Ligand code: DX5
């Protein structure tokens with residue numbers, strides 16, 4: 001079963017609760033947290049996640065594009081995240097392992113994220129304990145960028161590693177996902193599709209979500 005996770009990065013932040021209601025046909029809600037250091041952009045933080053939690057029952061998939069994420073895992077878990085993704089490039093391996101441990105202690109689902117440059121093998125030390133791996137299909141930082149076709153090979157390699165070490169693990173893709181690219185990433189092994197501009201750029205959000213499912 002394919003899950004669709006609209007990214008609120010492309011929503012109208014002044015009407016966030018309405019914008020969230022408009023994507024209730026989706027499965028998860030993707031929340032992009034950026035710190036202006038790991039990526040050259042600043043977005044939302046803990047209080048906004050808390051407010052989102054109070055206005056929806058949707059599964060909150062929180063993508064942390066921040067340096068040294070271990071510092072904030074507990075705070076985002078308390079704010080109501082259901083799953084947290086930390087970037088493998090954002091800290092030393094021991095601190096990434098520590099971040100995953102804190103997620104476990106807090107009862108949130110655990111994911112690691114890979115920039116396009118990062119080798120699929122970098123997930124190996126953590127793979128068996130993960131609920132999800134996030135493969136970026138654009139350079140993290142901004143919505144509305146063009147899909148990187150060469151990341152299809154990364155998706156295939158990550159899926160092959162999962163089949164071997166953790167068959168129940170989700171594989172999420174993020175960046176440039178639209179009705180044209182969705183079938184390609186699904187064929188390569190993705191099962192959770194993040195979509196910002198292709199959902200929030202459409203006037204009929206339900207139809208945009210169904211289009212990603214291929215309906
Ligand atoms: C980019 C973010 C994405 C972004 C995707 O760094 O991680 O979640 O919202 O936007 P689109 O779907 O427009 O590429």
Ligand code: ZN
Pocket residue numbers: 007030031032063174194
């Ligand atoms: Zn994201």
